Amino acid sequence: MAQVESTTERIVAADAETVFDTLADYTGTREKLLPEHFSEYEVREGGDGEGTLVHWKLQATSKRIRDCLLEVTEPSDGELVEKDRNSSMVTTWRVTPAGEGRSRVVVTTTWTGAGGIGGFFEKTFAPKGLGRIHDAVLARLAAEVEK
Numbered sequence: 001m002a003q004v005e006s007t008t009e010r011i012v013a014a015d016a017e018t019v020f021d022t023l024a025d026y027t028g029t030r031e032k033l034l035p036e037h038f039s040e041y042e043v044r045e046g047g048d049g050e051g052t053l054v055h056w057k058l059q060a061t062s063k064r065i066r067d068c069l070l071e072v073t074e075p076s077d078g079e080l081v082e083k084d085r086n087s088s089m090v091t092t093w094r095v096t097p098a099g100e101g102r103s104r105v106v107v108t109t110t111w112t113g114a115g116g117i118g119g120f121f122e123k124t125f126a127p128k129g130l131g132r133i134h135d136a137v138l139a140r141l142a143a144e145v146e147k
Contacts, residue, residue, distance in 0.1 A: 004113040006127035008134040009106040014145035016103040020078055020095040022145050023105075024049035029144060035136040050074040054082075060129050088112040105141065107134045 012019050022029045027047030034041065039057045046052035052072035059065045068089070070082040080093040089111040098104040109130055113122045 002113050002115075002119055002123055003110055004123050004126055005108065005110045006130040006134065007106065007108045008131045008138060009104060010135075010138040010142060011098050012103045012105055012138075012142045012145060013101060014103060014142075015101055016078060016095045016097045018145050019103045019105060019141065020080070022141060023093050023095065024052075024072075024074070024080055026052045026054050026072070030054075033137050033140040033144065035133065035140070037133050037136075044069075046072070049080060058133075060126065060133065105138060107138070109134070 023033075024030075025048060026043050031041045034056070037059050039059065040055065042055045044053045044055055050073055053069065054072065055067075055069050057065055057067055066084075066089070067086055069085040070091075071085060073081045073083070075081055078095045080095075082091040082093075084090070089109060091107060091109040094104075094106045094108075096104050096106075113119045113126070
């Protein structure tokens with residue numbers, strides 16, 4: 001079984017603190033940032049960054065739906081980590097300053113992929129699909145903080 005990774009990034013015209021706070025706001029803003037691939041969104045504990053437990057279903061393809069129960073941590077400044085209790089999937093959001101009033105947001109998701117031929121196809125195509133989903137989240141994030 002191979003490690004599968006998808007990374008997407010975007011420069012946002014807002015300061016890093018505003019962008020990070022928007023991403024970490026699971027009871028308010030975060031749900032609005034999610035495109036149609038996400039459903040059944042529910043904050044079960046916390047709601048603001050560290051200590052949050054959030055649930056959603058992620059439909060990456062017409063046949064592949066992940067039931068995600070994510071524990072949120074903030075291991076360092078500007079870093080939000082979502083670990084799925086139901087799988088090996090870990091998503092890390094990093095927000096860093098990128099010049100005057102701008103931020104770089106990098107989102108990386110890793111998981112242990114399947115073995116064999118199925119694993120080959122997963123490693124080849126899943127990162128691109130997840131990248132498109134994260135692109136949509138980052139576009140909505142930019143629209144939210146650049147108001």
